[in-house]
Amino acid sequence: MADTELYDLLEVGQNASDADIKKNYHKLARQYHPDKNPGAEDKFKEIQSAYEVLSDPQKRQMYDRFGMAAVRGDAPGGGEGGPFGGIFSQMFGGGGDIFGGMGGRRRVAKAETIGLPLEVSLEEMYNGATKHVEYKRQVVCKTCNGTGGKSGSVTTCKPCRGSGIKVTHRPLGPGMMQQIQSVCTDCGGSGDYIRDKDKCKKCKGKRLVEINHKQEVPVSMGMRHEQKIPFRGMADEMPDGEPGDMIVILQQLDHTDYRRVDCDLFVEKSISLREALCGFTCTLYHLDGRNLRLSTPPGAVLSPGCIHGLEGEGMPVFRRPDVKGNLYVQFTIQFPDSGFLEESQLKELECLLPxxxxxxxxxxxxxxxxxxxxxxxxxxxxxxxxxxxxxxxxxxxxxxxxxxxxxxxxx
Ligand SMILES: [Zn+2]
Ligand SMILES: [Zn+2]
Structure with missing residues (x-):
């Protein structure tokens, strides 16, 4: 199935001209504008988002090619909670659910695009890493070269007349029939028929065999949460078409100590009241394995919650790993428990404090x-x-x- 949701929203065909898309968008935007049509806000937003993609030639092309996955990755403001969240969330269901389409204006059939989540630690995003995803994919049977049987044994499927689609009718009410199209069960939608004894032993006439595939995924320094890494043609193959694309979507794991905001890193450091007042030195391990020595100059006082920045010690910038963000250390100060001083010591302390x-x-x-x-x-x-x-x-x-x-x- 081609992904035509955005075209459907604007009530245009996939070959619609830019002018037609614009015209229908204006018409529908007027029709569903919340001022005129309260309660249609979601629909209005969807129409706006659809137009945002289809009015941009580059985005439209990406959408035609990769379906919603590309749109979500490239459309600004397409974050969580957008009108297309449902489609996006589906693909995290079983690790291999389909979220793309065969592409709108393609002549050659193409297998579906799949998205696979890949969990990556903050250290791996900092240093770069080589990871792997494993998944099942359908590949063309090598034994029969994707024909499904011995040469010359393939004929047209009679029940569907080679179309691969069966049409049945169901009564809906008096004088009304619903026409239902479904994939032909005799040929599995291929439109071909092979006698059982001529079927390929390896794929049993299905033309495809399922294999376990392990794909190496290079994670570069500075990559981000939900960043997409495409692998052209690495999803299912198709006997008479192009193989589908596989897209790895990085999932950044929470770190026990470091928190990332874009290219900056935040870490909390707990120090004692004594250290806050009298100075301190400590080491802070970094994501690349180095230890950083933190210290305050003599006489400096750290107040609770104060933040000190270390320039250039944040995350590397993707594709420019020599450029790094900042690391911010926030100090929490552990005060001593009540009663740690005698009355006489209290007086001494009182004299020392401001x-x-x-x-x-x-x-x-x-x-x-x-x-x-x-x-x-x-x-x-x-x-x-x-x-x-x-x-x-x-x-x-x-x-x-x-x-x-x-x-x-x-x-
Ligand atoms: Zn058939
Ligand atoms: Zn075979």
Whole structure:
């Protein structure tokens, strides 16, 4: 079956001229415009998307050649949740479901295009890798050279008169018949007939045999999630036509530590309060196996959630692997648990830390309240600053600080 969905949406034939496509698009866009036709929004969007593809000669050609797969890969804004999500999602069902077509204006028949997902780790996308996909494909039987039987044994299938299609009729109601076309079961749609005893022993007259195929897939540095790698003619073969194309669609696996956004990488580094205040040095393993040494200059203070960038340490750019994005390290700071200091040490620490902001404005009317630790604010960047340390301040002379803080947040 040729993939004609986009043509059908615009109610034109596959050979329609650009002018016809434009004319029908304007007509249908008016008809289904949400202002005029509330509830037809999806249809309107589909029509718009179809026109976006068919009005662009290059996209139209890709669509004719590869069906929806090409459209999804090349049309801008064709991401998840687009009007054609259903078609795209089908192909991840069984690993080999069909999502393409034989091509619209092709004269020679061509087997269907198949899409195969291939899981790739972030390391493999960073460094490049050689991967494999394994799948079953139909290839032309070598024993009979795709004829299905001994030479001269092939004749026309009588039930379908060589067309490969059977037409049956089904009553729908009084005086109404539905015409149903189906593939001829006698010849399997080939239109040929071979006597059983003349059938090829290897393919049993089917002209094709199924083989397990292992395809090497080169993954280049900097390739991305959902990037397509086409393999021309590597899907099923056809006795009287061109073999179908196979397209590998990369699926980037989540990484335990690194997160990728385009060409940039993000990593979280947890350090102690002591390291945040007094400086630290650590090593960070990179996706290419190197270890990077991170350190703060003496006197530098890292605040919770702060992000430091390492230029040129991100993902390589596809086809320009010498160019790399940036690596961003976000620091989370582990505060010590309550009660790690004696009262005397607390005073010492108080002396070392920067002074409290201004003299506390004592309002004799201020209501005294109890602060209860709340689960919801623990362990999150900035909230840590007010957590553990202030919980220690339950001494009488310190309570004012706490009461004031609560008062402020209520204003
Ligand atoms: Zn037949
Ligand atoms: Zn054979």
């Amino acid at each position: 002074t409290r902001p201004g003299p506390p404005a004592l309002d004799p009317e201020a209501e005294e309240v109890d602060m209860i630790e709340s689960e919801g604010t623990r362990g999150v960047g900035g909230a840590q600053g007010g957590g553990a340390i202030y919980d220690e301040d339950e001494e009488d002379d310190e309570r004012v600080g706490g009461a004031q803080r609560v008062g402020c947040s209520q204003q």
